[in-house]
Amino acid sequence: MLDTVREIETPEGVALRLRAAGAFGRAQAWLLDFVVRMAVFFTALGIFGALGRGGMGLASMLLFALMWAYNVVCEVWFHGQTLGKRALGLRVVSADGTPITLLPSITRNLLRVVDGLPGIYGVGLICSMIDPSGRRVGDIVAGTLVVHANDLPAGSKVPIVPAQPLPLPLDQDEQAAVIEFAERSPLLTVQRQEELADILYPLTGSEGTAAVKQLTAYANGLLGRP
């Protein structure tokens, strides 16, 4: 399937689903972090400025901490989330889905030097657009991954209609297809909805708008709604 879900098998033999975050969301998180850090720095600069020349030394150290340490501290001690990532619902994890540790976090943040190279994150942007999991160079080298932290319960966007039980049992993929159809059909034109729903004539026993309604009702049944 053409999406960014990475399935990782756990030692218990079940699959974890990690939804990798794309370049756009990550850029937004970075921008938010940037604004926050600038705000902190300039507020502190006002305070340190009152301390004279020695205050400039403290300001340099603060700038150093914001530049190099901020990301590592946030990722290791605050569940893989900087403030920007928290706001955007992103999280940094190890490639195997476990929480990120100190060394990979240091590595991925030191490599911002490479990712940020021509101007503002040129290498990082291109790399995360090419990589199927949206990783930048630092992520690939450090063995980390940025994922969406809040898993939307699947099917939460299915329109609510009275549920109907399926006339015959469907397997997992078929169920998923029915739910995803019900979820996405409001985004399609009526003609396309009907065209797709007609394929399932053997299941619904109806055609056109009736078939679309029937499938939405089945999807509600699959999601356990009344």
Added chain:
Amino acid sequence: MKQEQFVASYAKEWDTLQSWLAQLDRAPQAAMRAERMLDFPHAYRRVCHHLSLAQARGYSREVTDRLQQIVQMGHRQLYRPPAPRWHKVAVFLLADFPRLVRQQWRCMLVAALLLYLPAIVTYIVVLWKPTLAHSLFTARQLADFDKMYDPANNHIGRSSGTDLQMFGFYIMNNVSIAFRTFASGLAFGVGAIYVLAANGVILGGVAGHLEAIGYGGPFWRFVVGHSGFELTAIVIAGGAGLQFGLSLLAPGRLRREIALRDAAWTGARLAMGAFAMLIAAAFIEAYWSSIAALPDVVKFSSGAGIWVLVLWWLIRGGAGSRYAA
């Protein structure tokens, strides 16, 4: 078993685990004290088993998604890495870091040559033809150097600024350079080679120029104290960058991705050691090297002492059986 029966028999178990996991996110201390904690691995594996069953039996997404969510939450806690310990920082600095430097001695040697050879050559050339300093530095930079190392200046090595200001500046500047040296090694080591050689040329150029105009005394008195930590840290950061780039060129028997990851983790640890060394260097540079009033014998003997200490630490640190892995 019908889906309804399945949910009815186990739903309570799932809810208990899920609420405990949610509590662990909100209030870890209280959750760890709860008696249920002892059951966690067992309860988690049961839910994994239930998920597999639900998938195999084709139960609806309602059930599998719910179980999937609990499994994700549980996995994050069960396979959580141990919390970082402060004790490890001391062990790293005293034993692991020197060992790591020795393990990468080939890259370190090359990095040292890349820094010191250009430095010595530039130093000799500039001493021999002092006008060449003008092709290395602008007139303004030269004027700054002259002011910083003027024998009449009672704060050597700076034209203005207090100790604390310079301490902050040295940390920001020097550590950023060290980190960039390591990271830019990714480009087949070219970045690291460039930083090392360029710093060597600048170092030799400044030294040669000041020696030639007769300000050599204050210059050597200034650098002798912190150079032990600072130059060695730059060499180590450069060596870390070289082995990083080398892993991409010659990954050996590993796949490139794996070789690169190993080298990056090694390099990151070396960079952290260099970071600690540069903090020490910045402290010495700001608070000790700049004192002009001390007699030569104190300056040079303390500087030599620091060099011996640094080299002894890197050569012998962690060598005893006490730290054997």
